[in-house]
Amino acid sequence: MTHNxxxxxxxxxxxxxxxxxxxxxxxxxxxxxxxxxxxxxxxxASLSPCLGAAKNARAKVPPTCCAKVNALIRTSPRCLCAVLxxxxxxxAGIMPATAISIPKRCNIRNRPAGKKCGRYTVP
Numbered sequence: 550m551t552h553n554x555x556x557x558x559x560x561x562x563x564x565x566x567x568x569x570x571x572x573x574x575x576x577x578x579x580x581x582x583x584x585x586x587x588x589x590x591x592x593x594a595s596l597s598p599c600l601g602a603a604k605n606a607r608a609k610v611p612p613t614c615c616a617k618v619n620a621l622i623r624t625s626p627r628c629l630c631a632v633l634x635x636x637x638x639x640x641a642g643i644m645p646a647t648a649i650s651i652p653k654r655c656n657i658r659n660r661p662a663g664k665k666c667g668r669y670t671v672p
Contacts, residue, residue: 583631592621593632600641603633603648615655622652622660630666645669 584592596603599614621629632638633648646669652660653672664671 584625584628587628589628589631589635590637592628593635593637596621596632599648599651600643602651602654603638603641603643606644606647606650610651610654614651615657618651618655619657622657626661626664630664630671634667 582589596614596617598611598617602608602610602614618629621632629652630649633643634645638645638648645667649666649669650672653662661671
């Protein structure tokens with residue numbers, strides 16, 4: 550086999566391998582949801598201290614809830630919206646409009662005020 554025929558055989562296989570690897574990376578990135586690689590159920594579970602405040606607009610928001618919400622807003626504000634409007638939240642009896650008011654009730658300064666969260670506007 551000559552040098553040119555080896556190159557002609559190796560180059561297409563190399564290109565094919567690169568394409569397969571890139572395709573896998575693209576699928577992996579697109580599989581990440583609003584909460585990145587964190588499953589929405591895990592993100593929702595981390596907000597369990599907020600359950601009472603998410604069901605009742607008059608309930609005092611616990612400091613642990615405020616800390617969790619603040620951390621989630623800093624790292625992934627779209628994740629907070631996804632969690633609060635998820636089917637899991639609905640099953641838990643969370644009122645979306647009440648839950649979306651938690652960052653304001655926690656006096657979080659850099660909250661996504663005025664942004665849409667589903668059909669709700671973050672106060």
